[in-house]
Amino acid sequence: MSEHTPKAQPSQATVRGPRATKAVIPAAGLATRFLPATKAVPKELLPVVDRPVLQYIVEEASRSGIKDVLLITGRGKTSMVDHFDRQPYLESRLEAKGDLERLAAVRNTSELAEIYTCRQGEPLGLGHAVSYAESHVGDAPFAVLLGDEFTAEDDPLLPQMLDLQARTGGIVLAFIEVPDEEVNRYGIASVDPAEPELADVENVVRVTGLVEKPARDQAPSNLAVVGRYVLPGTIFGAIHRTKPGSGGEIQLTDAMALLLAEGTPVHGIVYRGVRYDTGMPLGYLQAVVQLASQRTDLGPQFKEWLKAFVAELDGPAGAA
DSSP states (O other), X not given: OOOOOOOOOOOOTTOOOXXXXXXXXXXXXXXXXXXXXXXXXXXXXXXXXXXXXXXXXXXXXXHTTOOEEEEEEOTTOTHHHHHTSOOHHHHHHHHHHTOHHHHHHHHHHTTSOEEEXXXXXXXXXXXXXXXXXXXXXTTSOEEEEOTTEEEOTTSOOHHHHHHHHHHHSSEEEEEEEOOGGGGGGSEEEEEEEOOGGGTXXXXXXXXXXXXXXXXXXXXXXXXXXXXXXXXXXXXXXXXXXXXXXXXXXXXXXXXXXXXXXXXXXXXXXXXXXXXXXXXXXXXXXXHHHHHHHHOTTTHHHHHHHHHHHHXXXXXXXXXX
């Protein structure tokens, strides 16, 4: 996809609109990187210690004030919805045993948000998946949270993105800075400093172009789009006008670039906090170790074991 340059537009940084109250989580992918585990278990339900990845993401939305979550699912993924349903028999057994801590944890999953679902018949790209939310979302702004990454609970990103989108009325993206050799794995943005009206927002930039998975020598920056978006309802019309792009799929990046070229303001927040990326086996394992180490009930013993294990690997026997 070629880079799109927007037409000159007056500043729209101080537009005031409604704050998004709905989230869409695309989760219809085949998760081939985790086969054979994901043959029967959705990748989104793989546990990170004792909570599935998807629960961390719904909790992130809930803490941000979003209580309406639409899961875009695929064939064989109904268990994702079941996870957020009540389990009266299990709850009664835990209550009878006096296991109130686990009882509260089980009940909490059904109280995080109202969970809705629709099925994407065939995974044909992120843009295609998001288009299934049109009847649920309507014309209102909404958040898109990819189903394999989440941020640290004590360093949230989504609330700032929601507030910024309510001010600008356009698109708000999440960026991370990536090494030059990794730019061909992401959508990459070209950016300018944000408008003076947004001087009070930390780490915000104005996006002037988007390009999907550029070669290293053609990347306009090292700012990569990652799995949090806050979008206006006009994105659906743009998706309908978007032709298949990278991989023969309908790319959300291409639809956003179309709106950008037509004058929709696009901003990004550069996130420098802790981001857990469970979309690849290595990132998944790192997330498990990091979050287990932070637990007050597991962390001390786990870290002692981990130190001993690493020391053994680095010792004479391990080196051999």
